[in-house]
Amino acid sequence: MSSRAFGILIFVAQTLSALAMPVALAEDKPPAASKPITREVIAVVPRSWPPQYDLDENGNPVGFAIDVMNEIARRAGIGVTYRVVENFAAVEQAMKDGHGDIIPNSGITPERSERHFFTAPVQTTAISIIVRVKTTGIGNLSDLAGRHVGIVESSVGEKIIKPYGNILPTVSKDAVSALFELLSGHVDALIHAPSVISALARKAGVEDRIEAVGKPVMEIKRAIRVRKDRPELLAALDDAVKDFVGTPDYQRIYVKWYGKSAPFWSERRIAWAAGGAFATLLLVFAWWRYRLIVRVNRRIAASEEKFRDLIEGAVPGVLIHRDHRPLFANRSYARIFGYDSPEEVLRQESALDHVAPHERERLKGYSAARLRGDKAPAVYEFQGVRKDGTPIWLENRARVVDWEGAPAIQRTVVDITERKQLEDQLLISTRQQAVVAELGQFALMEGDMAVFLNTAVVLVTKILGADFGKI
Numbered sequence: 330m331s332s333r334a335f336g337i338l339i340f341v342a343q344t345l346s347a348l349a350m351p352v353a354l355a356e357d358k359p360p361a362a363s364k365p366i367t368r369e370v371i372a373v374v375p376r377s378w379p380p381q382y383d384l385d386e387n388g389n390p391v392g393f394a395i396d397v398m399n400e401i402a403r404r405a406g407i408g409v410t411y412r413v414v415e416n417f418a419a420v421e422q423a424m425k426d427g428h429g430d431i432i433p434n435s436g437i438t439p440e441r442s443e444r445h446f447f448t449a450p451v452q453t454t455a456i457s458i459i460v461r462v463k464t465t466g467i468g469n470l471s472d473l474a475g476r477h478v479g480i481v482e483s484s485v486g487e488k489i490i491k492p493y494g495n496i497l498p499t500v501s502k503d504a505v506s507a508l509f510e511l512l513s514g515h516v517d518a519l520i521h522a523p524s525v526i527s528a529l530a531r532k533a534g535v536e537d538r539i540e541a542v543g544k545p546v547m548e549i550k551r552a553i554r555v556r557k558d559r560p561e562l563l564a565a566l567d568d569a570v571k572d573f574v575g576t577p578d579y580q581r582i583y584v585k586w587y588g589k590s591a592p593f594w595s596e597r598r599i600a601w602a603a604g605g606a607f608a609t610l611l612l613v614f615a616w617w618r619y620r621l622i623v624r625v626n627r628r629i630a631a632s633e634e635k636f637r638d639l640i641e642g643a644v645p646g647v648l649i650h651r652d653h654r655p656l657f658a659n660r661s662y663a664r665i666f667g668y669d670s671p672e673e674v675l676r677q678e679s680a681l682d683h684v685a686p687h688e689r690e691r692l693k694g695y696s697a698a699r700l701r702g703d704k705a706p707a708v709y710e711f712q713g714v715r716k717d718g719t720p721i722w723l724e725n726r727a728r729v730v731d732w733e734g735a736p737a738i739q740r741t742v743v744d745i746t747e748r749k750q751l752e753d754q755l756l757i758s759t760r761q762q763a764v765v766a767e768l769g770q771f772a773l774m775e776g777d778m779a780v781f782l783n784t785a786v787v788l789v790t791k792i793l794g795a796d797f798g799k800i
Contacts, residue, residue: 361572364406370562372398373412373420373429377503380528380586381434384413393586394434397451398553400578405569407562417483424554430562435554436485446555448567451574455545456485459519459526461511461538467518468543470496479507479516486520489546499708505529512538515708520546528587628758646744649730650680651737653696665723665744667716680740685712685720696738699729710745721746 374382374390381394390411402409412429414420423429424445437447460467467473474495480486482502490496499516501507504525511519512535519526523541530536553570555563573579612619646662648655658674666683668674681689688711698705707728713721726741 361404361576361578363403366408367406368562368565369408369410370402370430371412371428372409372431372433373414373423374433375416375420376413378417379503379505380525388413393452393582396582396585397573397579398433400582401451401553401566401569401573404573405565407565424556427556430556430559431566432554434551436549436551441554444557446557446560446563447552448555448563448570449574450550450552451570452551454522454524454549454551456489456520456547456549457523457541457545458543459511459521459523459539459541460517461514462540464517464542470546473518476517477515479510479519479521481507481521484521485547485549489520502704508533508539522549524587531588622762646742648674648680648740648742649732649737650740651732651735653679653681653693655680656732656737662742665715665721665742666713667719683713685714688712695727699727699738700736713742722749 374394377383378392380392382390382392385391390413395411398409412423414423420429420432424432434451435441435447437450441447458467458470458473467476470489470493473490473493475497477497477499478490479499479501480490481504482500487498487500490498499510501510504521507516507519507521508526508529510516526539527536530539553566555566646665647657647659648662649657655675655677658671660671663669663671663674666674677683681693684692692711695705695709705727708724708726710722710724713723715721722745723742724745728739729736730739731737
């Protein structure tokens with residue numbers, strides 16, 4: 330490639346980048362004047378519910394709901410003191426006990442409207458089914474039958490799936506955890522607000538890996554909730570809400586916490602377009618190298634398919650124990666741990682014998698916390714030990730059950746040892762592809778196709794020679 334042609338290509342890329350830049354907004358109007366503070370209120374908020382609520386490094390409440398509340402209070406002449414509690418259940422209790430006057434951003438429901446006043450809506454949020462990109466077969470709630478579906482604790486998700494008894498719920502403490510469950514493949518779909526999940530995914534740089542499917546399953550209006558013995562407070566807040574929502578100041582706060590939708594000509598799309606042009610040239614001069622890369626990709630795809638079959642075809646083992654003494658085991662549990670029958674498992678002194686020594690204290694702690702009613706992870710991985718001493722990896726789902734009139738722990742385990750091995754193989758293959766791509770880009774930046782070809786042949790042979798030589 331000549332230096333002139335390379336310069337033209339750079340000019341085109343820069344032009345596309347310019348198109349991707351957002352147009353500067355017209356100068357905003359001056360903010361509305363503050364009113365003198367005539368009353369003080371206590372706002373009760375949960376510790377963490379991003380992007381609505383969170384704490385900064387100094388422990389002060391921040392988030393979309395906080396910024397909106399502060400602006401509305403400024404316009405209404407109200408001083409706000411925030412009382413931070415652990416979760417939404419604690420928020421409700423604080424309001425019931427009279428320890429708070431308002432909740433800044435609360436979903437409007439008939440049950441809550443009987444106990445408290447609500448201002449005009451501050452925010453309208455759609456609730457949808459969210460899946461990983463390229464997921465097929467899911468478009469509405471009926472398609473979730475028999476699937477693992479993520480919902481967020483204290484959200485409307487539980488109410489939505491309740492009529493569908495064949496949906497398998499996985500409850501996460503917050504939207505961040507729910508997004509991780511979806512991306513890691515522990516759930517097939519997630520029911521939540523796409524605006525919230527997209528904002529969190531955008532912040533983590535994985536926005537292109539998720540999408541909302543089908544029509545929204547529900548629409549929620551959120552407003553400031555006020556105690557019913559404060560009608561004068563409701564009137565002041567309601568006027569300020571109507572005056573504020575929809576203004577440029579409101580839009581600025583929304584974009585701050587939820588972000589803007591990326592323009593079509595984003596940096597990533599420009600990079601893909603430029604990469605496509607380079608790939609066309611490479612196909613002309615190096616088609617046989619391209620065939621090698623295709624074969625590597627096929628190997629990766631085959632490994633991914635095998636990994637998917639392993640997970641979907643896994644038969645879970647079930648064990649019920651009290652004080653780690655086995656009370657019940659099914660045949661799958663016995664098979665996973667190398668025992669001849671469930672009866673042989675029940676003859677063991679302790680279920681901890683199936684756990685690697687370095688993991689035992691952690692699992693004992695989880696069981697003790699769960700029986701006390703304290704928080705403990707419902708799903709986690711641990712290293713186990715088969716009857717013959719062979720180490721294995723397991724994914725475990727734990728809960729408290731009633732067994733013969735007394736509480737006990739039920740463990741549902743799946744052997745994920747082969748999945749762990751495949752993940753390592755996939756990681757190695759992915760790194761190999763990244764090295765090849767990076768070397769190719771380096772050579773192209775030099776502006777000489779001969780340099781690219783020679784560099785690719787020599788370095789690919791050195792790095793992947795043993796593997797490619799068999800192709």
